[in-house]
Amino acid sequence: MDRPRVVVIGLDSVTPELLFERFRPQLPRLSKWLDRSAHGVLKSCDPPITVPAWAVMFTGMDAGSLGLYGFRNRRPGTYFQMLAPTPSGLPYPPIWDTLSRSGRRVCVVGVPPGYPPPTVNGIYVSDLLTPPGAADFVTPSSMAEEVERVSGGYIFDVTFRSDERARVGEEIATMTRRRWTLARHLFAKEPWDLFVVHEIGTDRLHHAFWKYFDPAHPRYDPDPRFANVASDYYRLLDEEVGAFLEGVPDDVTVFVVSDHGSQSMQGAICINEWLAREGFLSYRSGTAPGTPLESAGVDWSRTRVWGAGGYYARLQANVVGREASGIVAPEAVEALLDEVVHGLRKLRTPGGAPIEIEVARPSEVYDEVRGVPPDLLVYFDDLRWRSAGTVGHPTLFLDENDTGPDDAVHSWDGLLAAGGPGITARGRLGASHIRDVAPTILSVLGVAPPRTMRSTPISALLGRHRSGRIGP
Numbered sequence: 240m241d242r243p244r245v246v247v248i249g250l251d252s253v254t255p256e257l258l259f260e261r262f263r264p265q266l267p268r269l270s271k272w273l274d275r276s277a278h279g280v281l282k283s284c285d286p287p288i289t290v291p292a293w294a295v296m297f298t299g300m301d302a303g304s305l306g307l308y309g310f311r312n313r314r315p316g317t318y319f320q321m322l323a324p325t326p327s328g329l330p331y332p333p334i335w336d337t338l339s340r341s342g343r344r345v346c347v348v349g350v351p352p353g354y355p356p357p358t359v360n361g362i363y364v365s366d367l368l369t370p371p372g373a374a375d376f377v378t379p380s381s382m383a384e385e386v387e388r389v390s391g392g393y394i395f396d397v398t399f400r401s402d403e404r405a406r407v408g409e410e411i412a413t414m415t416r417r418r419w420t421l422a423r424h425l426f427a428k429e430p431w432d433l434f435v436v437h438e439i440g441t442d443r444l445h446h447a448f449w450k451y452f453d454p455a456h457p458r459y460d461p462d463p464r465f466a467n468v469a470s471d472y473y474r475l476l477d478e479e480v481g482a483f484l485e486g487v488p489d490d491v492t493v494f495v496v497s498d499h500g501s502q503s504m505q506g507a508i509c510i511n512e513w514l515a516r517e518g519f520l521s522y523r524s525g526t527a528p529g530t531p532l533e534s535a536g537v538d539w540s541r542t543r544v545w546g547a548g549g550y551y552a553r554l555q556a557n558v559v560g561r562e563a564s565g566i567v568a569p570e571a572v573e574a575l576l577d578e579v580v581h582g583l584r585k586l587r588t589p590g591g592a593p594i595e596i597e598v599a600r601p602s603e604v605y606d607e608v609r610g611v612p613p614d615l616l617v618y619f620d621d622l623r624w625r626s627a628g629t630v631g632h633p634t635l636f637l638d639e640n641d642t643g644p645d646d647a648v649h650s651w652d653g654l655l656a657a658g659g660p661g662i663t664a665r666g667r668l669g670a671s672h673i674r675d676v677a678p679t680i681l682s683v684l685g686v687a688p689p690r691t692m693r694s695t696p697i698s699a700l701l702g703r704h705r706s707g708r709i710g711p
């Protein structure tokens with residue numbers, strides 16, 4: 240039998256409901272492939288955010304072990320300096336490293352964190368974190384001209400938090416067309432054992448257009464200019480990804496995955512406003528609405544806790560010996576955080592409804608805690624409310640995201656679909672976990688996982704004889 244090969248198609252932020260049900264009747268190619276696959280929910284990680292989630296998926300390690308708590312992570316010893324994660328900063332190897340070391344050839348397009356692109360045995364095109372105008376976006380660097388020429392001008396990401404919705408919609412479609420043109424070219428031309436493509440357009444579409452296609456959105460807008468943007472984009476995806484899938488030989492095992500789901504955004508909770516009102520945080524003077532906390536003149540001598548915005552609130556205690564102007568004794572941190580959570584649980588929406596507060600302590604949810612983790616991860620109402628980090632707002636609740644127009648937030652349930660010779664299952668599956676994707680792919684490829692990898696192959700996909708760890 241020929242050496243097993245695997246293709247992974249990553250559709251950022253796509254929910255099982257959207258792909259398996261709502262848009263499926265309009266997606267003949269993807270639907271035909273799904274008919275022959277096993278598919279179900281892929282539970283995301285803590286936190287369910289793009290960069291950590293893809294890193295968790297392809298290393299098989301949790302986000303704490305990787306030191307990734309968001310798109311960017313706090314620089315040690317600073318209050319507000321943030322660092323963008325890089326592939327070389329990952330403390331555990333993604334599967335393309337393991338495969339490269341065992342002599343397999345890989346081709347990876349766009350998986351975060353992917354800039355600067357790592358050296359692999361094959362090709363790596365960098366990701367959405369690629370700075371505009373960067374010349375070093377592919378390894379080997381000799382491929383740069385070819386990537387640009389074949390794609391017609393490769394696009395890493397679009398500016399999606401914008402009122403120019405028509406422009407955003409066109410740019411997302413153009414980005415996706417160019418990415419899959421390149422993917423099909425590399426697929427046909429290059430030798431590979433693992434071929435991975437990450438599409439960020441789906442996530443950008445959800446953020447920019449969710450309120451135009453979901454009547455349950457609190458600010459649902461049936462604007463006829465945008466009512467069909469989402470279904471048109473999914474049909475484009477069917478053409479682009481479907482044409483790619485039609486070129487995949489039958490002896491290749493294919494995974495279609497997403498890193499988390501999406502849902503309509505209820506609004507944003509001004510976490511630092513709340514902390515200030517409750518006496519946990521102080522400013523030296525009044526602040527204009529929407530001021531970033533780092534510009535707000537925080538009085539650290541009277542601040543015990545501060546937070547960061549995003550899909551969840553990252554709470555940090557101002558700890559003696561850890562923060563430059565820390566005032567909270569290390570042994571008092573836990574009780575302080577309990578007090579904060581107790582207060583947050585009393586929050587009510589402007590309509591008077593309670594808000595479910597879910598918290599995660601890094602030391603409890605991660606095998607290891609690297610980098611600078613939040614002291615507490617706080618999720619509002621099953622992620623339906625964002626955290627707003629800016630201050631000076633007259634209210635604790637914002638209808639809009641404080642960092643630009645945005646209609647969607649993340650949800651816990653991403654998707655997993657798999658088919659081909661390595662997969663024994665068919666039809667609907669129970670839920671799998673994002674961490675178990677890496678060992679599953681290595682199992683299909685017959686390559687032993689690194690000894691440090693703590694996750695296990697998804698037995699529901701592989702059948703009992705393929706489950707569990709495989710020997711070195």
Ligand SMILES: [Zn+2]
Nearest residue numbers: 251252289498
């Ligand atoms: Zn994502």
